[in-house]
Amino acid sequence: MTEINITELTLYCKAFSGLTVEREAILKEIAEELTPHLSRVTDAFYTELDKIDKAKPFLNGKSEGLKKTHEAWLKGLFTNDFDDEYAKFLYHVGDVHVKIELPVEFMAGAMTQIQRNLTPILFELFGNDPERLIAIMEAIIAALGFSLQIMQESYQSSTLVTELDKFLKITGMSRILFNNLAKAYSL
Numbered sequence: 001m002t003e004i005n006i007t008e009l010t011l012y013c014k015a016f017s018g019l020t021v022e023r024e025a026i027l028k029e030i031a032e033e034l035t036p037h038l039s040r041v042t043d044a045f046y047t048e049l050d051k052i053d054k055a056k057p058f059l060n061g062k063s064e065g066l067k068k069t070h071e072a073w074l075k076g077l078f079t080n081d082f083d084d085e086y087a088k089f090l091y092h093v094g095d096v097h098v099k100i101e102l103p104v105e106f107m108a109g110a111m112t113q114i115q116r117n118l119t120p121i122l123f124e125l126f127g128n129d130p131e132r133l134i135a136i137m138e139a140i141i142a143a144l145g146f147s148l149q150i151m152q153e154s155y156q157s158s159t160l161v162t163e164l165d166k167f168l169k170i171t172g173m174s175r176i177l178f179n180n181l182a183k184a185y186s187l
């Protein structure tokens with residue numbers, strides 16, 4: 001993992017996405033009722049991905065295994081604590097996708113699909129109480145946004161490291177010289 005301050009990153013992403021302690025509690029409250037329905041979201045996710053040409057090379061023969069991984073991650077949204085350990089896991093998940101060169105826009109696209117496919121289920125289960133439904137939707141949007149931000153942070157750091165490595169290779173400059181120049185430049 002690149003050098004990052006995971007506590008700082010977690011706090012920053014929580015503030016940005018609106019993932020408060022109260023919303024984390026809501027996610028856990030609905031876990032039992034919602035979990036049996038989550039396989040529908042995963043199935044819809046892969047059906048939609050299958051229609052995207054650019055996604056095909058990443059799914060070839062792997063869809064069944066990936067479905068299990070994806071569903072486990074989705075269930076985890078409603079059971080895990082959103083602490084530094086979990087943020088580290090999300091950062092690692094981002095990194096796994098960087099390594100396979102999954103285009104970065106797939107992350108935001110995937111979150112949009114998940115949110116859209118969850119919406120009718122939430123209405124089905126909690127639609128009789130609009131105030132609660134809104135609170136639940138806010139909590140889910142916050143948790144998905146938080147996850148997306150952490151995964152994308154990983155993309156950003158990994159891309160920078162890759163670009164710098166390429167620059168050093170092309171120019172023949174040592175990492176020490178680069179660090180010294182960067183330090184001098186910022187003075």
Ligand code: HEM
Binds near residue numbers: 066070096
């Ligand atoms: C919401 C967005 C996504 C989440 C949360 C997610 C989650 C995960 C997780 C938890 C893993 C396992 C990481 C590990 O090995 O520890 C994984 C691997 C993988 N994901 Fe995703 N994923 C997302 C989007 C996608 C999309 C859109 C695609 C392809 C179109 C994709 C393709 C893959 C592939 C091919 C692997 C296996 C990488 C390997 O081990 O070779 N993922 N994903």
